[in-house]
Amino acid sequence: MATGRNHRPATSRSRGIPEATVARLPLYLRALTALSERSVPTVSSEELAAAAGVNSAKLRKDFSYLGSYGTRGVGYDVEYLVYQISRELGLTQDWPVVIVGIGNLGAALANYGGFASRGFRVAALIDADPSLAGKPVAGIAVQHTDELETIISENGVSIGVIATPAGAAQQVCDRLVAAGITSILNFAPTVLSVPEGVDVRKVDLSIELQILAFHEQRKAGEEPHGEDEGAAHPVAPPAATVTKRPAKRPESGPDGDVPAVMPA
Amino acid sequence: MATGRNHRPATSRSRGIPEATVARLPLYLRALTALSERSVPTVSSEELAAAAGVNSAKLRKDFSYLGSYGTRGVGYDVEYLVYQISRELGLTQDWPVVIVGIGNLGAALANYGGFASRGFRVAALIDADPSLAGKPVAGIAVQHTDELETIISENGVSIGVIATPAGAAQQVCDRLVAAGITSILNFAPTVLSVPEGVDVRKVDLSIELQILAFHEQRKAGEEPHGEDEGAAHPVAPPAATVTKRPAKRPESGPDGDVPAVMPA
DNA sequence: CTATCTTTGTGCACGCGTTCACAAAGGCAT
DNA sequence: ATGCCTTTGTGAACGCGTGCACAAAGATAG
Numbered sequence: 001m002a003t004g005r006n007h008r009p010a011t012s013r014s015r016g017i018p019e020a021t022v023a024r025l026p027l028y029l030r031a032l033t034a035l036s037e038r039s040v041p042t043v044s045s046e047e048l049a050a051a052a053g054v055n056s057a058k059l060r061k062d063f064s065y066l067g068s069y070g071t072r073g074v075g076y077d078v079e080y081l082v083y084q085i086s087r088e089l090g091l092t093q094d095w096p097v098v099i100v101g102i103g104n105l106g107a108a109l110a111n112y113g114g115f116a117s118r119g120f121r122v123a124a125l126i127d128a129d130p131s132l133a134g135k136p137v138a139g140i141a142v143q144h145t146d147e148l149e150t151i152i153s154e155n156g157v158s159i160g161v162i163a164t165p166a167g168a169a170q171q172v173c174d175r176l177v178a179a180g181i182t183s184i185l186n187f188a189p190t191v192l193s194v195p196e197g198v199d200v201r202k203v204d205l206s207i208e209l210q211i212l213a214f215h216e217q218r219k220a221g222e223e224p225h226g227e228d229e230g231a232a233h234p235v236a237p238p239a240a241t242v243t244k245r246p247a248k249r250p251e252s253g254p255d256g257d258v259p260a261v262m263p264a
Numbered sequence: 265m266a267t268g269r270n271h272r273p274a275t276s277r278s279r280g281i282p283e284a285t286v287a288r289l290p291l292y293l294r295a296l297t298a299l300s301e302r303s304v305p306t307v308s309s310e311e312l313a314a315a316a317g318v319n320s321a322k323l324r325k326d327f328s329y330l331g332s333y334g335t336r337g338v339g340y341d342v343e344y345l346v347y348q349i350s351r352e353l354g355l356t357q358d359w360p361v362v363i364v365g366i367g368n369l370g371a372a373l374a375n376y377g378g379f380a381s382r383g384f385r386v387a388a389l390i391d392a393d394p395s396l397a398g399k400p401v402a403g404i405a406v407q408h409t410d411e412l413e414t415i416i417s418e419n420g421v422s423i424g425v426i427a428t429p430a431g432a433a434q435q436v437c438d439r440l441v442a443a444g445i446t447s448i449l450n451f452a453p454t455v456l457s458v459p460e461g462v463d464v465r466k467v468d469l470s471i472e473l474q475i476l477a478f479h480e481q482r483k484a485g486e487e488p489h490g491e492d493e494g495a496a497h498p499v500a501p502p503a504a505t506v507t508k509r510p511a512k513r514p515e516s517g518p519d520g521d522v523p524a525v526m527p528a
Numbered sequence: 529c530t531a532t533c534t535t536t537g538t539g540c541a542c543g544c545g546t547t548c549a550c551a552a553a554g555g556c557a558t
Numbered sequence: 559a560t561g562c563c564t565t566t567g568t569g570a571a572c573g574c575g576t577g578c579a580c581a582a583a584g585a586t587a588g
Binding site for chain 2: 022023025026027029030031052053063083089090091093095097103104105107108110111115117118119142158159174182183184185187191193197199200203204206207208209210211212213214215217218219224229
């Protein structure tokens with residue numbers, strides 16, 4: 001999933017573009033870029049919708065928020081639309097980003113081509129581990145957390161990516177915000193609290209899997225459902241009697257396991 | 265963002281639990297687990313909502329879909345709720361998953377602790393590169409794509425993670441589905457087409473950044489907006505005259521760049 | 529210039545999700 | 559036992575997002 005709209009319920013829809021539409025624009029852009037590379041001059045809403053995996057009516061309505069591009073009886077000019085969407089998304093300018101937390105995930109992100117391919121430039125890799133400092137990852141030398149504020153202000157960075165363990169995320173977040181970051185992409189499994197005006201989007205791998213598991217369980221016919229034992233499950237919550245809990249948990253429970261890198 | 269509900273518009277809400285609620289259950293579960301580890305016996309909807317970053321009324325309504333757990337005047341029993349949500353999400357059983365595409369991202373996923381911490385077990389790592397075969401990643405030997413079908417059927421795997429380049433994703437997806445996979449978590453920047461009954465959720469790093477860029481541009485006062493030059497931008501789409509395009513693109517455009525690992 | 533055909537742009541209705549606000553329920557003190 | 563106080567569970571209203579279906583617009587052919 002991804003967040004980013006739970007706060008600022010009024011400021012959203014800045015000029016009238018619904019949040020749901022904004023979320024689909026990158027999808028259209030990708031499909032259009034593919035067409036552009038094949039030198040396709042125009043597309044109909046039907047074709048483009050199929051390529052993007054959405055309803056054609058939805059696509060047309062989405063585009064209508066951007067303006068009246070497109071020609072009736074013909075379709076949309078691919079090159080022109082690529083430019084318009086890019087401009088609307090702010091991709092015609094260069095966006096320096098910093099990645100904080102160069103573990104497995106951070107390194108993968110640094111190497112991820114999808115960043116550079118859309119105007120995003122990795123301005124710096126930052127980690128708290130001193131032994132990592134200076135080491136090159138994806139061709140960029142990792143810098144120590146001490147430099148965080150300097151890097152951000154000197155490079156005019158406004159977008160930060162957090163790929164640290166959950167425990168460090170909020171602290172890193174606070175420093176990023178204090179240093180001037182106003183948009184954060186958070187990979188750490190924590191709820192970040194940020195001041196007004198700062199956007200946070202969350203990518204949570206574990207949550208996605210859990211949602212899949214839910215549907216998977218449903219598809220399995222729900223047979224493995226009646227696993228209730230002789231407790232007081234039916235309706236009554238475990239009141240007084242059951243609530244007696246002698247400080248358990250710190251290393252117990254039915255699914256006894258310890259997170260390796262990031263707790264979830 | 266993540267998909268997974270664009271198809272099967274009717275089958276959703278299997279027993280009455282809204283999709284939006286399902287997506288939040290893992291969030292509650294995480295907050296509850298944290299409370300459980302601190303041996304907190306009960307929480308009010310207000311406290312738990314704050315910890316999960318949601319509205320308390322929403323949380324109560326979400327829980328009401330699961331049943332009437334909770335005690336008026338007191339709150340919810342933490343341990344009991346942990347169990348109920350885990351069961352609802354299907355986390356009381358073991359879910360073997362396969363990860364296909366052991367590049368930077370795939371390796372990061374294999375090392376990601378959030379998987380193992382919730383009943384998900386990495387059953388196999390699969391890659392098309394023969395030179396990777398046998399090499400251990402996160403303590404598991406990478407296997408060649410040829411083994412894909414065997415691995416899935418022998419281990420009864422129903423959840424697959426695709427972390428391949430975009431070009432290989434659909435092909436891998438088809439093989440996974442044919443082998444019996446019914447839930448897919450897709451990290452490749454492509455729209456996957458799957459038969460009825462197969463769930464796909466998408467995690468797209470590049471899209472998240474683009475959405476952030478959009479809001480960032482808006483926050484910047486929209487000053488860097490009037491960048492139009494003397495073309496025919498205003499309203500008129502580039503009709504006949506402008507549409508004459510001598511097979512351009514294959515290495516041009518205003519943002520000339522080539523994806524490094526994954527095109528987006 | 530007129531007719532026909534294609535495709536856009538959108539008015540409208542419907543359904544899901546969110547939020548408010550409050551009655552019902554239960555604990556706890558007296 | 560009675561009354562007060564806290565917190566749940568939910569009815570109802572509202573707003574956003576989606577999809578249908580069609581009129582308007584323009585291209586194209588004759």
